[in-house]
Amino acid sequence: MKMTFDVGVAERHTVEFSFNKFWGNLSIKVDGINIVRTIRFQSFSLVKKYDFRVGTNEQHFVTIEKHRAQFFAGFRPQPVHAYVDGQLVAQGVA
Template sequence: MLLTFDVGVAERHTVRFSFNKFWGGLSITVDGHDVVKTIRFASVELVKRHNFVVGVHEQHYVTIEHHRKLLFAGFRAQPVYAYVDGALVAQGVA
């Protein structure tokens, strides 16, 4: 699953969220630089939130929410929502 969106007006940045349901690899990059890079084997959380700030002079608060079901999560749809400054800007399904 790949989700890409742009952040900023004068200071543009590209955020890329990548998740592999089979291997559990999760990666978030901003302009090609890693913000989060993990492998999830098991999780108790049904919603995993990743919060970070993008930009130097024009700062924006980015939140990416990764939702999963309680049982058989690897075989079910896992919605992903991306917010910039509290506004939904992108969504997808893993």
């Protein structure tokens, strides 16, 4: 699953989220630079949140939430929601 969205008005940045639910690879990039890169084999939380700031002169607070089912998560839909300054800007399903 890949999801891309833009952040900012005067100072534009591109955030790219990618996740492979079968292998557990997760990556978040800002302007092509990795800020999060993980491999998850096991998780006890049903919602994983990634919070970070984007921009230097025009800063925005970005939150990406990945939801998963309690059982057989690799075989079930996993919704992903992206928020910029508390407003939903993108969503998808892995």
